[in-house]
Each structure stands twice: as structure tokens, then as C-alpha cells.
Amino acid sequence: MPVWISIKMSDFRAVFPDFVARSLRLLNRSPRFAFWLACVVMAIPTALTLAGMVQPAAIAVVNPVDIMLRDPGRISLVLLLIALAIAPLRQLSVELATSFDCRYGKRMSDWNWLLRLRRPVGVASFIHAVAHLAIYIVFDLDLRMQEFTLDLRDKPFVAVGTASFLMLLPLALTSTDGWMRRMGPYWKRLHWLIYPAAVLAALHFILLAKPGVQQPLVFAVLLALLLGHRMAGRRRQTRGVQEQDDGTFPERTIVTPRPRGLQAKASHMIHTPTTKS
Numbered sequence: 001m002p003v004w005i006s007i008k009m010s011d012f013r014a015v016f017p018d019f020v021a022r023s024l025r026l027l028n029r030s031p032r033f034a035f036w037l038a039c040v041v042m043a044i045p046t047a048l049t050l051a052g053m054v055q056p057a058a059i060a061v062v063n064p065v066d067i068m069l070r071d072p073g074r075i076s077l078v079l080l081l082i083a084l085a086i087a088p089l090r091q092l093s094v095e096l097a098t099s100f101d102c103r104y105g106k107r108m109s110d111w112n113w114l115l116r117l118r119r120p121v122g123v124a125s126f127i128h129a130v131a132h133l134a135i136y137i138v139f140d141l142d143l144r145m146q147e148f149t150l151d152l153r154d155k156p157f158v159a160v161g162t163a164s165f166l167m168l169l170p171l172a173l174t175s176t177d178g179w180m181r182r183m184g185p186y187w188k189r190l191h192w193l194i195y196p197a198a199v200l201a202a203l204h205f206i207l208l209a210k211p212g213v214q215q216p217l218v219f220a221v222l223l224a225l226l227l228g229h230r231m232a233g234r235r236r237q238t239r240g241v242q243e244q245d246d247g248t249f250p251e252r253t254i255v256t257p258r259p260r261g262l263q264a265k266a267s268h269m270i271h272t273p274t275t276k277s
Ligand code: HEM
Pocket: 069, 070, 071, 073, 074, 076, 077, 080, 129, 132, 133, 136, 158, 161, 162, 163, 164, 165, 201, 204, 205, 208
């Protein structure tokens, strides 16, 4: 029998969490590695779209300009939602790690790597929005900018998409560490624009979809859930939880497990610095 089949389940349990913990610790220790890993993962859908566009079968069936226009729009919206989902995902991870008494992940700072991905994901969303707009102007409008002005007036989905794009623009321009330092507390305030930008992007999709197409509504529901969670989270945060400007927590900040019963709501997420590694 091969060696790997003879490994017992208990061995697997002993090795697996340790392997996961080591990998996550590595991600936390080397933000650059986490950044490049995210870039590679995010490049995959774009590469697949580009590969799909040059397939003769695809060209025969669908107008490649349609695919070129729509796919970056979709990828941009999905990445925007992922950027918004990162903070709730961190909170969920901490709560799961605490509930299952995992070896790693009970402290907010254990998930700093996840929070650090928010900016690259947001920037990638913007890059796809730029590609989407460029393809629209170059291939759909043949660079006739007066047609763009007419579309802005006559097609509400174009006006709404443009408003969303204009909100994403300052976020992408100020996404560097330098701008974050220079702007101080205003950086966080400005980056709240991601919420209306996402709402407008979802509305853009709803307005342009043909009647009976459900996908834009799925995006809208997901977005509503994320916004609801964010608003609840904001109320919790005002009770003394101190995030750093980029959303990460100081190293070794822990979250006490959620207490049971009626006290749970009041005392949830108290952060205490600890020297445990
Ligand atoms: C500068 C502003 C924008 C313009 C002029 C624009 C224009 C367009 C056009 C012409 C279409 C194709 C409509 C059709 O199929 O008839 C489209 C589709 C789409 N756009 Fe935009 N857009 C803009 C910004 C955005 C942004 C910022 C996002 C997302 C963050 C976005 C996401 C989408 C999505 C998801 C679709 C639908 C793709 C599909 O049908 O599968 N757009 N847009």
C-alpha cells in the first residue's frame, strides 16, 4: 500500500492545521508575498477572458467586442464585492477560529494579510473598469466622444456607470502608502466612496440587463448584505476597537471569544494586547 494511504486521519489532523497555520503566518510575515500571490490569482480570470476571446469558436458565435466589453465590467464588479467582503471575512475567520479553538487565527492581527489584500483587489477592480471604459470608447463608439455625451444623456446605465467610475478614480489614485500617510484620517473618509461606487456599479448592471435576467439582482443582494454588515460593524467599532488606517490591527491584538447570552451584544469584540506569539 502506498505510504500516503496508510496515513491515519489523526496524523492528518495533527499535520493539517499546523500546515495551514504556518502558511497563514508566512502570509502575515511577508506582505509582499501575499500581494504577488493575490496579483497572480486575480490575473487568472483576465487571462481566461483574453484566451476565450481569441478562440475561433467564440469569435464565430459572439461578437468579440461584446465579450471584451462585458467581461472586464463583470470582473470589475466581482472584485469590488470581494474588496468589500474582506473585512466581514476576517471577522468570520476570527469567530470560527475562536469557536473551534484553532491553533491560529483567534487574533484580529492574525488576519492582517487578508486586510492588506483589500487595496490590491480594489485597484484591480479599477484597472478592469478602465479597460471596460476604454473598450467602450475605442471599439463601441469608434472614439466619437460626442456619442459618449449623447449616451450619457440618453442611456441612464451609461450615466450611472460613469458616476461609479468617477468615484473609483480618486480611490485608485490615493491607494498608495504615501497618499495614505499624507491624508491621515481623511484617507479613510475618502475611501468610504467605495460603498456608493459599488451601489452605482450594481445599479448600472441592473439598468442595462434585459428583463428577466437575474444575475444583476444576485449582485445587488450580495451588496446589500455587505452594506448591512458594514453598518452593524461600524456601530460595534465605535465601542473602542482601534483599527489602524489600512484596516489592520496592531500585532498581537486578540479578540476575546464572543460571550454567550444577553451580555454578548454589549461586550463583543474587546481587544486586548497580549505578548503571546
Ligand atoms: C465609465 C463608465 C462606464 C461605461 C460608459 C460603461 C458602459 C457599459 C456598456 C456600454 C455596457 C454593455 C451594455 C450592453 O450590453 O448593452 C456595460 C456593461 C457592464 N458594465 Fe459598464 N460601464 C461603465 C462603468 C462600469 C463600472 C465602473 C462597472 C463595475 C464596477 C461596470 C460594470 C458593468 C457590468 C457588470 C456590465 C454587464 C456585463 C454583462 O452584460 O455581462 N461598468 N457597461
